[in-house]
Amino acid sequence: MDSPIKCLGKWFDSSLSDKANVERIRSQLQEGLKQIDKSALPGKFKAWLFQNALLPRLMWPLMLYEIPTSSVECLERKISKHLRRWLGIPPSFTSIGLYGRSNQLQLPLSSLVEEFKYAKTRLVVTLKQSQDSSIRNAGIETRTGRKWSASQEVEQAEKRLQQKDIVGITAVGRQGLGSSKITLWSSAGNMERRRMVQDEVRAAEEEDRRAKAVAMGAQGAWTKWTTTERKLTWADIWSYEPLRIAFLLRSVYDLLPLASNLHRWGLQDHPKCQLCDTTGTMEHILSSCTTALTHGRYRWRHDSVLQELADKLERERTKKRPRQKPQMIQFVKDKRRLKN
Structure with a gap:
């Protein structure tokens, strides 16, 4: 008690x-x-x-x-x-x-x-x-x-x-019989x-x-996607910026402030894209807008990514590394031949 x-x-x-x-x-x-x-x-x-x-x-x-x-x-x-x-x-x-x-x-x-x-x-x-x-x-x-x-x-x-x-x-x-x-x-x-x-x-x-x-x-x-699964580790999360983590999660689960989402949430009068009259879904904005394709926006985005990769590779190529001496292999003679 x-x-x-x-x-x-x-x-x-x-x-x-x-x-x-x-x-x-x-x-x-x-x-x-x-x-x-x-x-x-x-x-x-x-x-x-x-x-x-x-x-x-x-x-x-x-x-x-x-x-x-x-x-x-x-x-x-x-x-x-x-x-x-x-x-x-x-x-x-x-x-x-x-x-x-x-x-x-x-x-x-x-x-x-x-x-x-x-x-x-x-x-x-x-x-x-x-x-x-x-x-x-x-x-x-x-x-x-x-x-x-x-x-x-x-x-x-x-x-x-x-x-x-x-x-x-x-x-x-495509697993064969007995593979698992x-x-x-x-x-x-x-x-x-x-x-x-x-x-x-x-x-x-x-x-x-x-x-x-x-x-x-x-x-x-x-x-409904056919892409491979991606597992984030704590090391990956620690290396990401906070806005990058939020953008990654919002983009996968379609919660970005797109025109279609803003219209569904009651924050915009129409779900149309700002560049054309098509519904502004995530697929449309990322790769299906004809106006963005005509203006070269997709090409600029891809070229920016390639430029970043090229700069990274060039820095790694020109980085000075200490020269290592070649390791010599020491052969041991056969003892039977020495006895003969």
């Missing part, structure tokens, strides 16, 4: 419920985001602090305590709001662009909901595969609210993996099965994000 008790990393109070712990997690997140936001660092470094400092501290209590999935989604919305402001993108930017793993442009950010589901399924599988029979037969329930159930997700993942065993190895695209190898569920050990179930949960979460992206009109247009 006087003070809570901590056992195995979990706090217990007189109510024997996790409401106070859920509030503690919420306040910890708000305080962490507030401290990161108040720092004098650029926005990209603030995003790195969340990913590598604040998020790992939240995962352990999220796995232990009985917190509903809807509450975790509310926490993720607060996180996404800060990430959008730190990266310089508008509030309408979809969260699929922040946390997607199959997008054309992938950021090194993790979704709190996905990590929560990943941790809960790991807890369910760990208790299910425990070597202690009393723990396996104790009937411990991992409660995650009505919206999503960790135990049901584990069962569905196991069924999908068993179905993959029946289907066998399939070739994708997979781990079968029937022959996998406990550690491998645990990893396979967790990977299946991540794949299901990414599939839901992909389905939502296909249903989007403007910000989901990248699902």
